Amino acid sequence: MTTVPKATAAAETPGPTIVLAGHGMVGQRFLEALAERGVTDRARVVVLGEEPRPAYDRVRLTSYFTGVTPDGLRLGESDFAQRHGIETRLGDPVTAVDREARTVTTRSGFTVAYDTLVLATGSYPFVPPVPGKDAEGVFVYRTIEDLLAIEAYAQRGPTSGAVIGGGLLGLEAAGALSGLGLDTHVVEFAPRLMPVQVDEGGGAALRRTVEGMGLHVHTGVGAKKIVADDAGAVTGLVLSDGSALDTGLVVFSAGIRPRDQLARDCGLEVGERGGIAVDEHCRTSDPAVYAIGECALAADGRVYGLVAPGYEMAATAADAVAEQASPARFTGADTSTKLKLLGVDVASFGDAHGTADGCLDVVWADSRAGVYKKLVVGVDGTLLGGVLVGDADAYGTLRPLTGSVPPVPPEQLVLPAGAGPTAAPGPSALPDDAVVCSCHNVTKGAIRSAVTGDGCTDVPAVKKCTKAGTGCGSCVKALTTLVGDELQASGVSTDSGLCGCFAHTRAELYEIVRVRRLASYARVLDEHGRPEARGGDGCETCKPVVASVIASLAPSIGADGYVLNGEQAALQDTNDHFLANLQRNGSYSVVPRIPGGEITPEKLIVIGEVARDFGLYTKITGGQRIDLFGAAVDQLPLIWSRLVDAGFESGHAYGKALRTVKSCVGRTWCRYGVQDSVRMAIDLELRYRGLRAPHKLKSAVSGCARECAEARGKDFGVIATASGWNLYVGGNGGAEPRHADLLTQDLSDAELIRIIDRFLMFYIRTADRLERTSAWLERIDGGLEHVRDVVVHDSLGICDELEQLMADHVAGYRDEWSATLDDPERLRRFVSFVNAPGTPDPSVRFVPERDQIKPDLNVLAGPVLPVRSLEGSTT
Amino acid sequence: MSIAPPLAPEHTVMRAELLLGRDWFAVCDHTCLTPGRGVAAILPDGSQAALFTDRSGQVYAIDNRDPVTGAYVLSRGLTGSVNGRPFVASPLLKQRYDLATGRGLDDTTAVRAYPARVR
Ligand code: SRM
Ligand SMILES: Cc1cc2nc3c(=O)[nH]c(=O)nc-3n(C[C@H](O)[C@H](O)[C@H](O)COP(=O)(O)OP(=O)(O)OC[C@H]3O[C@@H](n4cnc5c(N)ncnc54)[C@H](O)[C@@H]3O)c2cc1C
Numbered sequence: 001m002t003t004v005p006k007a008t009a010a011a012e013t014p015g016p017t018i019v020l021a022g023h024g025m026v027g028q029r030f031l032e033a034l035a036e037r038g039v040t041d042r043a044r045v046v047v048l049g050e051e052p053r054p055a056y057d058r059v060r061l062t063s064y065f066t067g068v069t070p071d072g073l074r075l076g077e078s079d080f081a082q083r084h085g086i087e088t089r090l091g092d093p094v095t096a097v098d099r100e101a102r103t104v105t106t107r108s109g110f111t112v113a114y115d116t117l118v119l120a121t122g123s124y125p126f127v128p129p130v131p132g133k134d135a136e137g138v139f140v141y142r143t144i145e146d147l148l149a150i151e152a153y154a155q156r157g158p159t160s161g162a163v164i165g166g167g168l169l170g171l172e173a174a175g176a177l178s179g180l181g182l183d184t185h186v187v188e189f190a191p192r193l194m195p196v197q198v199d200e201g202g203g204a205a206l207r208r209t210v211e212g213m214g215l216h217v218h219t220g221v222g223a224k225k226i227v228a229d230d231a232g233a234v235t236g237l238v239l240s241d242g243s244a245l246d247t248g249l250v251v252f253s254a255g256i257r258p259r260d261q262l263a264r265d266c267g268l269e270v271g272e273r274g275g276i277a278v279d280e281h282c283r284t285s286d287p288a289v290y291a292i293g294e295c296a297l298a299a300d301g302r303v304y305g306l307v308a309p310g311y312e313m314a315a316t317a318a319d320a321v322a323e324q325a326s327p328a329r330f331t332g333a334d335t336s337t338k339l340k341l342l343g344v345d346v347a348s349f350g351d352a353h354g355t356a357d358g359c360l361d362v363v364w365a366d367s368r369a370g371v372y373k374k375l376v377v378g379v380d381g382t383l384l385g386g387v388l389v390g391d392a393d394a395y396g397t398l399r400p401l402t403g404s405v406p407p408v409p410p411e412q413l414v415l416p417a418g419a420g421p422t423a424a425p426g427p428s429a430l431p432d433d434a435v436v437c438s439c440h441n442v443t444k445g446a447i448r449s450a451v452t453g454d455g456c457t458d459v460p461a462v463k464k465c466t467k468a469g470t471g472c473g474s475c476v477k478a479l480t481t482l483v484g485d486e487l488q489a490s491g492v493s494t495d496s497g498l499c500g501c502f503a504h505t506r507a508e509l510y511e512i513v514r515v516r517r518l519a520s521y522a523r524v525l526d527e528h529g530r531p532e533a534r535g536g537d538g539c540e541t542c543k544p545v546v547a548s549v550i551a552s553l554a555p556s557i558g559a560d561g562y563v564l565n566g567e568q569a570a571l572q573d574t575n576d577h578f579l580a581n582l583q584r585n586g587s588y589s590v591v592p593r594i595p596g597g598e599i600t601p602e603k604l605i606v607i608g609e610v611a612r613d614f615g616l617y618t619k620i621t622g623g624q625r626i627d628l629f630g631a632a633v634d635q636l637p638l639i640w641s642r643l644v645d646a647g648f649e650s651g652h653a654y655g656k657a658l659r660t661v662k663s664c665v666g667r668t669w670c671r672y673g674v675q676d677s678v679r680m681a682i683d684l685e686l687r688y689r690g691l692r693a694p695h696k697l698k699s700a701v702s703g704c705a706r707e708c709a710e711a712r713g714k715d716f717g718v719i720a721t722a723s724g725w726n727l728y729v730g731g732n733g734g735a736e737p738r739h740a741d742l743l744t745q746d747l748s749d750a751e752l753i754r755i756i757d758r759f760l761m762f763y764i765r766t767a768d769r770l771e772r773t774s775a776w777l778e779r780i781d782g783g784l785e786h787v788r789d790v791v792v793h794d795s796l797g798i799c800d801e802l803e804q805l806m807a808d809h810v811a812g813y814r815d816e817w818s819a820t821l822d823d824p825e826r827l828r829r830f831v832s833f834v835n836a837p838g839t840p841d842p843s844v845r846f847v848p849e850r851d852q853i854k855p856d857l858n859v860l861a862g863p864v865l866p867v868r869s870l871e872g873s874t875t
Numbered sequence: 876m877s878i879a880p881p882l883a884p885e886h887t888v889m890r891a892e893l894l895l896g897r898d899w900f901a902v903c904d905h906t907c908l909t910p911g912r913g914v915a916a917i918l919p920d921g922s923q924a925a926l927f928t929d930r931s932g933q934v935y936a937i938d939n940r941d942p943v944t945g946a947y948v949l950s951r952g953l954t955g956s957v958n959g960r961p962f963v964a965s966p967l968l969k970q971r972y973d974l975a976t977g978r979g980l981d982d983t984t985a986v987r988a989y990p991a992r993v994r
């Protein structure tokens with residue numbers, strides 16, 4: 001892959017060249033994505049387009065017939081290319097790619113060398129080999145030029161027209177012909193209109209409505225022959241059933257095929273049924289060449305004929321080209337569609353045809369009104385998909401609910417407004433992570449934060465800042481409701497956002513990361529940050545929060561749980577970054593894990609030897625373990641290699657993570673003990689070690705009600721009973737002590753662990769930044785009762801999921817210190833000076849006290865270090 | 876177990892430099908800089924600088940000494956940007972400093988900023 005030099009060098013060193021073949025919708029989005037990632041500043045970008053005009057909104061093509069000018073369809077600001085130094089050549093298609101020489105050549109003979117080539121050549125309309133297909137008056141429906149030609153021809157006098165193909169685009173074309181005053185026929189080979197999107201019932205409703213508008217529908221028949229007069233102009237159409245239609249104009253809309261010829265010619269891998277084969281990064285079989293949009297055969301083996309998946313591919317390829325630390329992957333997309341065809345609402349989403357095992361249909365049909373609505377519902381009530389014809393108002397609410405159990409019975413969701421006991425929930429009831437605009441993948445949360453965070457005060461401003469509603473337009477209604485809600489609410493509400501970068505709370509970010517499987521801080525920031533913070537560098541508040549959320553969800557969102565990998569490393573507070581606690585003089589402390597406070601004499605000796613050999617200050621902590629202070633950065637790996645060899649692991653004293661599970665000695669030795677508290681404490685500590693949380697987590701297990709382990713001062717405390725364990729939650733020492741509340745009692749070992757699993761994951765999911773369980777329990781609606789309902793009685797039905805998250809955590813745990821020692825790359829950071837590795841930091845000095853060391857603060861207090869000269873130092 | 880960090884890269888592509896007086900002082904290969912994370916460098920006069928890079932690849936250099944505590948730790952702070960201006964937050968007590976100017980964003984303390992570049 002190309003390397004893109006950094007901005008500062010761009011002036012002197014010419015950057016790499018990125019060539020884009022095809023300036024269509026997806027190509028344009030790719031250019032915007034490059035600009036957003038700063039690539040246009042450091043690379044030469046050349047666009048070669050076949051059409052004579054810059055990218056325009058093909059989705060809204062038909063609006064040309066309702067008065068929108070070609071210029072009005074343009075995508076992007078008119079000075080976009082100029083502003084970003086992008087070179088464009090239009091009306092000059094690429095005709096050859098030489099992968100060996102890495103050059104492309106256009107029809108006019110222009111040749112340009114590339115480091116990265118991106119193919120975004122879209123599709124071409126498929127024209128079946130029907131005799132007479134080349135006659136004058138036969139068209140396809142794809143470009144502005146096609147529309148201009150159809151319009152000009154229609155004005156020459158034909159009175160009737162026919163569209164071959166009754167799919168989505170065919171009906172759109174038919175509407176256009178009808179609008180041009182032609183008596184219009186639609187010929188569809190399948191037994192119903194729009195066979196891909198709607199089922200039989202939907203097709204019937206659609207047909208009635210289309211016919212009601214005066215169009216002629218012929219289903220179950222194909223075009224056999226196009227008849228032309230002596231001058232070669234179309235006069236009629238013969239159908240496969242032998243019947244004939246008089247028509248002076250024919251439009252083929254029989255499907256599209258990916259434009260993969262360039263790729264075929266230069267030997268790139270293409271699919272059996274067409275499409276340039278790409279991987280999850282949209283890279284073709286040649287790593288220097290990418291393919292995106294309708295010309296690409298995605299990694300899931302599908303060619304997508306919709307713009308939203310194309311846009312996702314554009315962002316994916318741009319991530320890869322920009323060498324983002326955690327680039328997006330394109331692994332497939334939702335093909336839900338909502339259209340207004342000939343003025344008729346048509347929508348299909350999810351498993352519209354009900355292919356899942358045992359699923360049920362909920363149907364509402366009103367033939368008179370041409371309304372047909374079907375929902376596909378799973379056995380457990382999960383909404384799987386649906387088809388809406390004639391009245392697709394509920395689409396905005398239903399699509400985001402797909403995959404979940406709707407808050408009201410499905411029947412109510414399809415009944416016309418007023419007919420059911422309660423109306424279907426509107427967009428206001430949607431969760432924040434619900435995608436409201438599927439064209440641009442904009443969530444409700446993002447729309448809300450455009451209002452609360454960016455001060456957008458109306459729908460156009462929100463459209464501009466989020467892009468929501470600027471694609472197919474089907475979400476504008478929902479968008480308008482949401483903006484209204486939010487404006488109303490912001491009249492009274494204050495900004496609950498995490499920081500200047502995010503208008504979301506930590507809990508909201510958790511949901512965003514979980515649902516959207518965002519494993520990269522940059523993506524979370526760029527896609528969900530406050531508008532003014534997007535593309536920036538974030539801040540010291542949200543970086544560790546997002547890092548912690550990603551770490552606690554790591555296995556389930558495909559992220560790396562090791563906190564020092566890739567981008568994750570740059571997000572951590574210095575303590576997590578060096579896996580040690582920073583002390584006041586710049587030295588670090590080391591706390592090995594001692595589960596349950598139990599330790600063998602051998603291990604105690606190792607700790608003593610390490611402390612002695614490295615001259616560390618040693619103290620027994622309040623958490624039943626031993627802290628070694630005064631280590632320089634450079635010494636940390638050396639100290640830990642000794643500790644790891646002796647079987648110690650990180651104690652996470654530096655992390656917002658599980659600290660200790662204290663124990664009392666328990667039944668084994670104590671005359672009062674009723675359970676083995678040490679064993680349980682060790683089990684719990686080993687189970688939850690490394691678990692990243694909104695704040696640190698502490699626990700303790702006492703062997704009887706005398707409570708020597710102080711379990712009720714802990715986030716989760718366990719006290720033995722004669723028949724098992726009582727679980728207390730929400731305890732705290734510290735500045736605002738709180739005794740823990742009894743959550744549930746007399747649990748078996750397995751029950752105890754299951755409830756703690758759920759409790760911790762529910763806390764991690766819903767707590768705010770730096771909110772201990774005590775404060776969280778006080779804050780959340782319903783308090784202890786609610787938490788008990790959720791984690792003991794499973795009132796939200798999420799316990800399986802919570803348990804699974806914990807199981808993933810337990811299975812994915814690795815000791816961070818041994819993982820660090822195993823990797824020379826990771827060890828590189830443990831130096832005082834990047835330009836003098838091995839040189840100790842002269843400012844880290846100690847003086848003796850009570851036979852050990854303590855920081856020499858005089859060194860720091862002085863105006864300068866003894867080794868430094870005065871000039872050219874601090875301000 | 877090898878713990879000595881292999882720091883001197885054999886093939887020097889581009890180096891991060893800072894301006895000392897009239898001379899540019901090369902600190903390290905620019906690949907040693909991770910966006911969002913700093914490194915400390917010791918300068919010829921024994922003083923210390925902290926170098927950072929941001930998402931756009933721009934490099935910045937400021938003094939490594941945290942003026943509030945006196946500890947030489949600014950290179951270990953977290954960086955961010957506010958209104959498009961890059962900053963680092965001290966890892967000790969979290970005061971923020973503008974990376975380009977050294978100006979303190981939270982109080983009256985400030986640190987020295989060095990002109991820096993990659994070449
Ligand atoms: C080392 C230790 C004191 C000691 O010498 O005993 C200690 C040391 C620190 N505590 Fe503590 N706490 C230690 C036990 C405790 C305890 C007692 C306990 O855990 O049983 C408490 C009260 C119990 C509790 O947390 O509910 C305690 C309540 C705090 C608090 C207040 C928390 C609160 O919710 O109010 C803080 C501040 C914070 O976390 O925000 C804190 C923060 C700190 C920090 C991390 C301050 C900092 O950010 O630098 C200290 C870092 C030490 C280091 O660099 O290694 N430490 N700290 C103890 C380490 C225990 C361990 O083995 O991990
Ligand atoms: C009438 C109509 C209605 C539609 N409605 C919807 C809808 O409601 N929702 C939806 O999601 N999608 C809709 N689509 C589909 C949507 O327009 C496409 O998915 C989208 O345009 C694909 O973008 P693309 O960049 O991959 O291809 P295109 O937009 O087709 O762009 C490809 C470009 O590459 C150019 N090109 C091809 N070969 C070369 C070459 N060798 N050298 C240089 N340039 C080349 C082409 O001329 C074209 O300009 C509709 C399409 C049409 C025609």
Ligand code: SF4
Pocket residue numbers: 664665666667670671672673674677702703704705706707708709
């Ligand atoms: S809590 Fe009970 S069992 Fe445990 S040490 Fe104290 S007295 Fe003994």
Ligand code: FES
Pocket residue numbers: 436437438439440468469470471472473474475476
């Ligand atoms: S869903 Fe198409 S513009 Fe929003």
